[in-house]
Amino acid sequence: MIETSNKPFRQRALLALTILVLAGCASTPPAPVQDRSLGSRHSATSGNDRTPHGSYRVRKGDTLYSIAFRNGMDYRDVARANGIGPPYTIYVGQLIRLEEQRAEQRPVAATRPVPSRAPPRPQPSPQPAQKAPAPASPPAAVVVTKPSPAPSRAPEPQRSDSTSDSAIGWRWPAEGQLVARFVSGDQTRQGINIAGKSGDPVRATADGEVVYSGNGLIGYGELIIVKHSSTMLSAYGHNRRRLVQEGDRVKGGQQIAEMGSSSATRDMLHFEIRRNGKPVDPLGFLPKR
Template structure:
């Protein structure tokens, strides 16, 4: 009887060990499945956030593969045109609908330098050199309508510039302080003017640090940026003239009401005072 009791005790101990091992193995399998959600086709993807900040080595394709998305969908959501360049620290929208966007292209577009784009700009009348024939007194030349903001300057290329805001300057261009343009103060709803003739290439809120952002492309490689607007009055593809009201001042993407005005030449920020009238 004593031997039978010992045998039964060892048998029960073995059964408990086997059951416990099976439970641990089952738990390991379940945990593995939970840590990597499966999608159709057997691939494993991370959960896509609303916004993604670009890191070194990222491409649209790599980001799309990471979250089980199509890189063309990400490009459409963020208004990124071929060849689909992205930049370190750029904020990309991963969720939403491209149909909800006001345009279909980076811009600043992007905190990195604005890239030149091939856009057909509206035909501009060349400035008449002093050596050309003077119009006889009997003829009245056609005088263009003076914009709301009349103060202007003209570069040698003939591009006429006006101030984008009537507000007081609160910060000036200073790359060392990461101020890539001129910042104007004012009140919500104050007018924001196009600084020169050109075409709108971006009008959206895809860059959180710039809020509602408008980009206008001009001749000779110039692009101007108007950030933190409360309201945008133009859309991508619109032709604008110097002095035209294109937005209203606000505080989107900023801690106070202001207009951040930037000028880019061949993708590099330049001091707006080099082109704007005094």
């Protein structure tokens, strides 16, 4: 009677032990979760690696002009390096190369040694029977291909443009006291600061086209960039409110923003003028007060 009565008990105990074993097995999945997390970290890292050094991944709100402005480059150089033509349309997620122009400079340097290689070619010409001076004509063809780099000397037209830049009717973009001046080579002093109070009018310094209107450039707050010629841009930062959009044509003296303190410690206008993408002293262009 005792043995028969213990049989159900043993069965229950065996069943309980089986359940415990199964429960222990079921607790093992956390290991794959850790593997997944490691995998996700790896994928995130590889995602960052997809943007090579010297390149930029386009984000919402970017324009070719703002990318060039951010990196102190001429928008035409950025466009050339990436095969982008007017009207310079770019897309979110697009990879923009910023160092391609350096690669373009190497071939130019490489073409200089080529002429030195030309003399060795005439040396084989003295060989008999090979009077086929026909090869002598190819050197002329080679010379013809060398002038092709001449087009890359685009600075020539830029100089002619710079002469017309002097004809731009520059004017002060805001009333107020000059509280900070331009310092060449100082990344924190690439323009001038004009004090004022919130809401004061900010005006276009000259006729031009708005090529950027947004707040995507760190340190500039609400920013507007106006293109005045193929070589000259002006920038207006720390605005409280922007009154123009990209593509708008503006006249010199037209109000384009309200002064503010976005990304600044006080109400003021941060104003820059850039030639060929490089900051220049605005006081060298603005009329004397």
